[in-house]
Amino acid sequence: MTSPFSITLQPGGKWSARIGKGKSITLTAAGDGANLSALLYDAFHPSERYNMPDSLKAQHTAFYTAGHVLMSDQGRVLASVTEDTVGWHDPLGGYTNRVGTDSKYGSTSYQQERNAWHRSGEENLVVELYRHNLTPRDLSTPVNFFSKVICELDGSMRYIPQETAGRSVALRTEMDVLMVFSNTPNPLNPSKDYPESAVTICVADAAPVLEDDLCVNHCGENRRAFENTWNAYALMRGAN
Template sequence: MTETHDAEAGTATTTAARAHARSQAGTVVDCMPVLPPPPGTLWSETVAGGNYTHLALPAGTLVTLTDRDGDACAHLLLYVTARPWERLNTADTVKVQWNAYLGTGSQLLSGDGRVLATVTADTSGRHDALAGTSTAARNTTRYGDGSPQGPSPAGRELLTLAAAKHGLGRRDLPPSLSFFHGITAAPDGTLHSTGSAGPGAAVTLRLEQAVTLLIANTAHPLDPRPAYHCTPLQVLAVPGAPTGPGDPHWDATPEQHRAHLNTTALGVR
């Protein structure tokens, strides 16, 4: 009997399939969650290129995203867990802060003028709040397949799967932010890729409310390379405390001060 036939015979019955599945316990692969999470952490996971993850985390959590090998691109959506209709608004994130380029100190704002997260550290400097993520139609045209299970999955399709885990649908997906692949806006309004910062670049977000994160790790839609490139993304969440009065991020600008007042006024944390 060939090796293939042996494998098939080993899962030919329910009992055999269960035994085979249980025999995989303890197997560690390159991209997977660490369970149980390391001491002092809430979650630790490596997300493969072309895959996604989703996390519901308490206020104050510090979420560090790391571009491990230099070609990750983290497309993020954020929702207030208790009020998922309040969610990331990239247009407000840009216009309220008078800055289209994210970096240390930037706030990620909802459409209600409240802070969802603050960028507390950034060694990449290559992010995008303008282009959004890729679509199935675009990836199919560029790479031949944009489906979630294909070799070049689109960000919107992966975010749709992540959203479904929290009772949300495609109509609940606003434009996303992208970390680790930069863009610049030319005077005529066209957007141009500046590529990635390279292996080990990291960004840390402090969640200012209890937030649900959806993350798709997939090639940026403006990546000029003809082939689909996306390498693993590391996600680490550790406990912390949200920004309060006296914190430098609270009073960095009048706009940020007002956003924090909006956030705390109704006791939404």
């Protein structure tokens, strides 16, 4: 067993790390209006990464909650959503950019406001990708934890406010993953106020995956993705 690790991202904050297989990552929002954007990659072969279309199609969903998994483009499970007191997490809304942030919240800069300036999701994610020898070409659609976005019958998407203060979601890593986080607004949130909710990330050892596991048994596609993942790691067992 390893000691738990915890870090708190203030509004506009960012963080990334390689996190080993079999860890539990608990995300907890301090206030309402939270939005934590997350990208996931195979920790040591980042050309394999989270695939939003396949994850949603395989699980017949347009949002994530307990029981859902985040699949890679190789049909494996990067992480599972094992617990959730929020109920709805957005996989569709994307991330904010500099133009949209300045337009909605007013133009700010580090030179004038220092750490109080309004960061965008795109800028934060790119900075963290560079730390791991990745580039803006490696950006993809993130999971926006704590945000609810619904799809209307006409194909448009609408942000729905939900209470997030004190609520949490837990992910279990099924592979060694590189996770990149940005505590920046959901681009579909119509509020003109830059969100002020901090989010705490706590990493600890996860409990073993049992035969009756909620995520494994959520649907047949999930089980097949888990089997692909287990088989890949079985072939690596004992390798130098």
